[in-house]
Amino acid sequence: MTAATDPVKLMKQQVGKAAADLVKSGSIVGLGTGSTTAYAIQYIGERLKSGELKDIVGVPTSFQAEVLAKEYGIPLTTLDAINHIDIAIDGADEVDPQKNLIKGGGAAHTREKVVDYLADQFIVVVDAGKLVDRLGSVFAVPVEVIPMAVTPVMRAVTQLGGKPELRMGVKKAGPVITDQGNMVIDVKFDSIDDPVNLEKTLNNIPGVLENGIFVNCADLVLIGEVKDGQPVVREM
Incomplete structure (x- = not known):
């Protein structure tokens, strides 16, 4: 084709x-x-x-x-x-x-x-x-994090019920680096019942620059x- x-x-x-x-x-x-x-x-x-x-x-x-x-x-x-x-x-x-x-x-x-x-x-x-039908059904929530805060942020999102994973590069050894020079943690939630509040909660974790929930x-x-x-x- x-x-x-x-x-x-x-x-x-x-x-x-x-x-x-x-x-x-x-x-x-x-x-x-x-x-x-x-x-x-x-x-x-x-x-x-x-x-x-x-x-x-x-x-x-x-x-x-x-x-x-x-x-x-x-x-x-x-x-x-x-x-x-x-x-x-x-x-x-x-x-x-x-x-x-x-x-x-x-x-x-x-x-x-x-x-x-x-x-x-x-x-x-x-x-x-x-x-x-519901946000988070398939896709993890990307969270951009300043490099020094990766470990504490992963701990914090785990406490929120998320399963965090540091995004690794494809055809590149090591993590993905954003245009701002930060790292991305992909966080899988079993269900996102309240996207509005989850967006705010994630952004309030120290070291988080921004997350991928758009409401x-x-x-x-x-x-x-x-x-x-x-x-x-x-x-x-």
Whole structure:
């Protein structure tokens, strides 16, 4: 099967395009991280190049987003230089029926949270496999931790009923290091009954920078699925 006819890839492209189509000229756009969001960045770049979009500036949430934005000709700015973000587009690892999210599979959740919460409109792009009845069903909660605090934080999350694991690098010896120079602990909970409070509790542990539970911030969830071999995009 070639990449061009791979239904999953086509579906991710369609979801990314659907999100990119919602960006209006003159907007400041939060550019998220991950495979589906990468297509959104590509399509925003294509709309700019064709002249369909004008006066766009992007705020990247990760090194990956920054590299892609440059590749597709999207001018970038920083949070110091702007006073608002019109629209942010980002992926998620889990989405529950209340539009609460777990993010951080790419270890970029700290910068993503800053940008996504600032946005007037936050659009989440996912495939149907990311939908869960309850947060934490499949995915562990990523917690970004300053290196010196890894051991005490792991102890603290264990007391909260979580099973912590230091995220190790793939094709790299040793732990994953975030864009901020910190480490990530993935914490598996049997069930997350109250995501709002768990988010606060985790962030109150000394040494924790930020965790991957996103509550009350997603405005629109675009879901891609493959039906009868065809990519379909629907809104939650």
